[in-house]
Amino acid sequence: MKRLLLWALSALLLTFPATAQDFIPDASFYGENYWTPDTLGNHRVVISVKTPATVTEAYIPWRRRDKDPHQKGIIVMNATTGKIVNNVLPMEINREYGIIRFDAEENAGEYYVYYLPYHTSGGPYPKVNYPQQPDKADPQWKAACSAIPEGKAPRATLVRFESLGSFNSFYPMEIIATEKEKQALMDANSDAPFLLLPEDRKYPIRMFDELSYRQVAKGATGEFFGEADLNEYYVLQLGLWAFKRAVNGAKVTFTDLKGKDGSIIPASAMTCFNTEGMDWLGRPMHPIVDVNKGRIQPLWIGIQMPEHAAKGLYTGTITVSDPVGTQQVKISINLSDNVLVDKGDSDLWRLSRLRWLNSQYGVNDDLVKPFTPMTVTGHTIGVLGRSITTDNLGLPASIRSYFTEEMTSLGKDAKEILAQPMRFVIRQNGKELPIVITSPFRFTRQEKGIVSWTASGKAGNLNVLVDAHMEFDGFMSYQITVKAEENTQVDDIALLTPMNASTAKYRLGMGYEGSLRPKSDKWKWDVDRNQEGFWFGDVNAGMQCLFRAKNYRRPLNTNFYKQQPLNMPYSWYNEGKGGISYKETGKQVNIETYSGKRNILKGEELHFNFLVLVTPFKPIDTMKQWTDRYYHGYQPAEKLKDSDAHAYQAVDVVGETGANVINLHHGNAINPHINYPFFRPAFMKEYVDQSHAKGYKVKIYYTVRELTNHAPELFALKSLGHEIFSPGKGGGYTWLQEHLDDDYIGAWFVDAYKDAAIVNTGISRWHNFYVEGLNWLTKNVGIDGVYIDDLAFDRNTMKRIRRVLENNRPDPRIDVHSANQFNPADGFINSAFLYMEHMPYLDRLWFGEYFKYEKSPAYWLTDVSGIPFGMMSEMLQNGGNPYRGMLYGMTAREPMESVPSQLWKVWDMFGIKDSRMMGYWVSYNPIKTGRNDILATTFVKEGKVMIAIASWADKDSDVTLQIDWSKLGIDPGRAKLTAPAIKGFQEGFVLSPKDKIRVPKDKGYLFILE
Structure with a gap:
């Protein structure tokens, strides 16, 4: 301790280095790296200590976007030893910079300062918090450290800022400008009512309450230059900074873009997504854009480039105005002679798909199968x-x-x-x-x-x-x-x-x-x-x-x-x-x-x-029910030397179960990110093509309830206020908190891909994007339909989805899964009741987690089976009850349960696809049990019948089948009743149709009568 005090006194003679105002945040100071555990945080500063010292000071010009950095802790790690340094004392922490002192006596070299460490609950809905600075420093060290005057401790040198992978990086659009830099920009434009700060699409404006250093460094030049290709849907953005006053009712207008040879790109080819568009019903919309004082409102502009035009520079103006002020930006676009056949959609970085927000695909009253003209x-x-x-x-x-x-x-x-x-x-x-x-x-x-x-x-x-x-x-x-x-x-x-x-x-x-x-x-x-x-x-x-x-x-x-x-x-x-x-x-x-x-x-x-919906909507297609066998999940292949063989192997694994319809979920190598299945289309297409070669259909997880944080259009969508994303209290996975601040609802998270979703509103132009995205997938990837995990859109969007599929794919499929929503969090609503308006357009239901398969036959029929609405369903929670499920023609799905494939074998052995299903609810069902708590459904063919029996009795009970032989065309004197051996379902045995059948409580049997 004496040595520490002597050192502290001698440090008074040292000089304080230059301040952070001299730091220029250019790209050379920012990079990415990888470290574990990730709870250290997604961001760190690498600093260098020249000489070991009991107290070393680090001045960190981090320019942080989070609003309360002083309430969040930091972790200092010795890069050489990997040890956490306990003797740490933050001297000053604010958004522009931090000054910390720490014990670097162990050795010189590099040290890491992690400045957003967090705690997480884990799981698909993680709760994440950023703890305050822990007080682990030795009290005597801290007292001596505090006694050193400002600027008198040895100074560490800034090496670089690092993010945990590029996706977590703040550079360049989330490196804030200092107050001094913002004031300089305001002073230079004091006569302007507001400022327009143009940005290329490669740098989406991510902060709406702060300017980035990039923005103040560029300044309000009043000019934008970009490069585009023929037929490209080109997008750019104008950052409207209401630095002086609120801007209310902002309007955006365009002039033609004129080329040197007199050719033009007409103003009609341009749109501002924030101020105009077409809603999901095909109605023009003109959102009101109000910008509070001090906020930055990105205005995203789309320009449809001509397919045939002279190359060269095209210039014009974009005017932004409110009732009391106007600003203009000169737009110059250098048009190449390269033609994009898809308007740029294949390159996600171009953001050309933003035009999908105004898509009107399928907005009509055209019929879909099996419906007939009114x-x-x-x-x-x-x-x-x-x-x-x-x-x-x-x-x-x-x-x-x-x-x-x-x-x-x-x-x-x-x-x-x-x-x-x-x-x-x-x-x-x-x-x-x-x-x-x-x-x-x-x-x-x-x-x-x-x-x-x-x-x-x-x-x-x-x-x-x-x-x-x-x-x-x-x-x-x-x-x-x-x-x-x-x-x-x-x-x-x-x-x-x-x-x-x-x-x-x-x-x-x-x-x-x-x-x-x-x-x-x-x-x-x-x-x-x-x-x-x-x-x-x-x-x-x-x-x-x-x-x-x-x-x-x-x-x-x-x-x-x-x-x-x-x-x-x-x-x-x-x-x-x-x-x-x-x-x-x-x-x-x-x-x-x-x-x-x-x-x-x-x-x-x-x-x-x-509203009135008259049910049922359509006849039940039992052929689909008997012949579509679902494999729900992506089966990855082992790594093989022959790269062309890997998808075949994965598809073969599916086929071995007897399944022939594959539901490709998200959170896997082919479809990594939730509700944005556009990242790996070539890989997905390979899988789809090879599945088709085997005779299998492939459907993908794709819906609109929530959207991945990896979507390239994310910040453009955020600029639309609450049109696309629901308001909320923020929270959730770290990326969301660090890059979106608040005012959102955190949703599903997949740790393997760091895929964190946010919740969409119930109805918006995102439905247009979704429909157009499905159109793209069916044409370019060849998917056969969609698996929808709960429906967050209305029946009008569902009709459009059906039209897309029927226009682009032969014999498409849509199935919907729902967890039981009869609970407090979901508002005590029956999933069947909630989604009834969509059922005319669905092929199958999957109801699902938390359904109460122990409840009555009436519950099964109405809440689970889908039969009163013209469709059929499957089971999920714990495999359902396979005995009761058979009454409604339901099984679970592979590979989640082993019983489905065994039942499918019996179906095929019997020839169920050629049978006539008569449920226990059919008054003329030829086989009955005589009881209300043990029921029978028959599957009738010429000369034989499959009989499903299931019990709701409170104990093992006997029944004798009541058979109307005249309806079956079977000679009762020669008939036998066989229970085929079904692994995991029943053992095999033979009875006379006159024998009593002992039915176990909560179970049943599957018989063949012939």
């Missing part, structure tokens, strides 16, 4: 398997289904869903106000894929306008506007929906899991629950009703519902007075969606919107 006869509108007849106000008076109980075909006899016409009622002073028709029902549009109509009436002082349309899949949208001519008080405004009790057998929604419908119930709006209506129905007839108003915004789902919950529709909700009640009376169920008492002011409009 028909209109009088007031009756027909679609595949269903029809509705309206009354004079345009409301459904009759809704019919022509699906048979087997759900594989249509019948001649209709099943009526309504017991009486639906009615919109207004009650006042204890009485119902009659609605007098003022403009009778009339069609406004009749096409193959959509039919629209309107009508209006009057009830007292209230005008009622009905605008509605129906689409080819059985979807109906009603917009009912109630407008007051005078101040009016009403007791209630309600929609009455009387359903046939025999049709309304099961229910979904209204706060319950799928079940048989009770005789009566009441439901109230609750923001904690993502519920907005009901589905009542049977296997072959039903209807979903959803109640909305103009304030509807698609909620987030799958763990994120509470961050963006359902907006209560102000018309139906009515400050908590609204709700739904129903009661079975005789042969009908009277359902009333009410809104309660209210005062309506003169001129006020209320929007009582509701």
